[in-house]
Amino acid sequence: MEHNIQLTTPEIAALWTTYIQNSATNCFFKHFLQKVEDSEIEKVVKEALFLGEKYNEEIVKIFSSEGFPIPDGFSDKDVYLSAPRIFTDLFALSFVYRVGQMTVPYYASVLTKIARRDVVAFFDECLRTSVKHYRNALELMLGKGVYDRPPKIPYPKKVHYIHEQQSMLGSWFGDKRPLNAMELGEIFYVIERNYIGLVMLIGLIQVMEDKEVKDYLVKGKKLAEKQVEVFNKVLKEENHLGNIPVSMEVTDSTVSPFSDKLILFLITATSSAGLDLLAYAMATSLRKDIATHYATIMVEVAKYGEDGLEMLIKRGWMEQPPQAMDREKLR
Structure with a gap:
C-alpha cells in the first residue's frame, strides 16, 4: 500500500x-x-x-x-x-x-x-x-510604500520578430540594443534582494564579536554592494532610473540576538540561493554584456558561499545531509 x-x-x-x-x-x-x-x-x-x-x-x-x-x-x-x-x-x-x-x-x-x-x-x-x-x-x-516597483516600458504596438542575431545578442563593445522586459525585470530583482541582504548584513556586522565571522560578513556586504552598484550602473546607462529602495534602518544596538552559528548558516544559505537566482537571470539574458556581468559575479558568490561552508564545517556547525551508503567502506 x-x-x-x-x-x-x-x-x-x-x-x-x-x-x-x-x-x-x-x-x-x-x-x-x-x-x-x-x-x-x-x-x-x-x-x-x-x-x-x-x-x-x-x-x-x-x-x-x-x-x-x-x-x-x-x-x-x-x-x-x-x-x-x-x-x-x-x-x-x-x-x-x-x-x-x-x-x-x-x-x-x-x-x-x-x-x-x-x-x-x-x-x-x-x-x-x-x-x-x-x-x-x-x-x-x-x-x-516600501515596495519599489520594477521598471516599466511602453507597450509594443504589434508583434515583432528578431531578424539580426548580432543586434539581439549585442556586441561586446560599441552599440547595444535596449534591454528587453525579461532582462530589466531580473536586473531589478538582483538589486532588490541585494539591498535587503545589505541591510541585514549591516545589522549583523554591528553585533558580531567573533572576528573571523565578522570579516566574512564584511566580505559579503562588499559583494552585495558590488552587485547593487554594477546593475544600477547598467540601468542608468540605459536611461532607466537606478533602483533606489526605501531606506530600512538598522538600530544602534551592539548586542547580538542570534547565535554565531545561526548567523553564519543563514548568510551562507542565502548566498547559495542567490547563486541559483543569478544563474536563472543569466539564462534569461540575451545580451552578452549583461550575461558577462552575471557570470563574473556568480564566480565570486560561489567562492563566498564555499568559504562560509568551510567555516561552518571547521567549527562543527554544519549538520550533514542524509547520505547514501558508502559501499567502498563495507568491502
Missing part, C-alpha cells in the same frame, strides 16, 4: 532541507515579534512563524513514522529574546517578503520531484499557504 512506500532521495532531501531552513528563519521571526511595534507587520510576522512551525511539526510526524532521525536544525538556543532589536519593523516586513520570494519557487520545484502521496499533499499545502502569505506581505509592503 501507499503508506508502506519508502521515502525517495528527493523526498528526504526536500523534507530535511525544509526543516533546517524553517528552523533558522523561525528564530528571526521570534526576535522580530519581541520588539515589533506596528500591528499590521506583527500580524504578518506571526503568520510566518506559525507556518514555519506548522510545516516543521508535519515533517517531524513524517520522519518519526519512518524511523528517520529528526534534524537538529536551530532552536530557542540560537535566539536571545531579551536582546535589543537590531532591525526596524520595515526590515522585519522585508525579511518576510524575501523569505517568501525564496520559498514559493522552492516548494513549486519540490513538487515536480516527489511522488509519495502524503509528501506531495504536504508540499502542496506548503506552496498554497506560502503563496497566500507572500501575497499578504507584498500587499502590506505596497500599503506601507
Whole structure:
C-alpha cells in the first residue's frame, strides 16, 4: 500500500532541507515579534512563524513514522529574546517578503520531484499557504510604500520578430540594443534582494564579536554592494532610473540576538540561493554584456558561499545531509 512506500532521495532531501531552513528563519521571526511595534507587520510576522512551525511539526510526524532521525536544525538556543532589536519593523516586513520570494519557487520545484502521496499533499499545502502569505506581505509592503516597483516600458504596438542575431545578442563593445522586459525585470530583482541582504548584513556586522565571522560578513556586504552598484550602473546607462529602495534602518544596538552559528548558516544559505537566482537571470539574458556581468559575479558568490561552508564545517556547525551508503567502506 501507499503508506508502506519508502521515502525517495528527493523526498528526504526536500523534507530535511525544509526543516533546517524553517528552523533558522523561525528564530528571526521570534526576535522580530519581541520588539515589533506596528500591528499590521506583527500580524504578518506571526503568520510566518506559525507556518514555519506548522510545516516543521508535519515533517517531524513524517520522519518519526519512518524511523528517520529528526534534524537538529536551530532552536530557542540560537535566539536571545531579551536582546535589543537590531532591525526596524520595515526590515522585519522585508525579511518576510524575501523569505517568501525564496520559498514559493522552492516548494513549486519540490513538487515536480516527489511522488509519495502524503509528501506531495504536504508540499502542496506548503506552496498554497506560502503563496497566500507572500501575497499578504507584498500587499502590506505596497500599503506601507516600501515596495519599489520594477521598471516599466511602453507597450509594443504589434508583434515583432528578431531578424539580426548580432543586434539581439549585442556586441561586446560599441552599440547595444535596449534591454528587453525579461532582462530589466531580473536586473531589478538582483538589486532588490541585494539591498535587503545589505541591510541585514549591516545589522549583523554591528553585533558580531567573533572576528573571523565578522570579516566574512564584511566580505559579503562588499559583494552585495558590488552587485547593487554594477546593475544600477547598467540601468542608468540605459536611461532607466537606478533602483533606489526605501531606506530600512538598522538600530544602534551592539548586542547580538542570534547565535554565531545561526548567523553564519543563514548568510551562507542565502548566498547559495542567490547563486541559483543569478544563474536563472543569466539564462534569461540575451545580451552578452549583461550575461558577462552575471557570470563574473556568480564566480565570486560561489567562492563566498564555499568559504562560509568551510567555516561552518571547521567549527562543527554544519549538520550533514542524509547520505547514501558508502559501499567502498563495507568491502
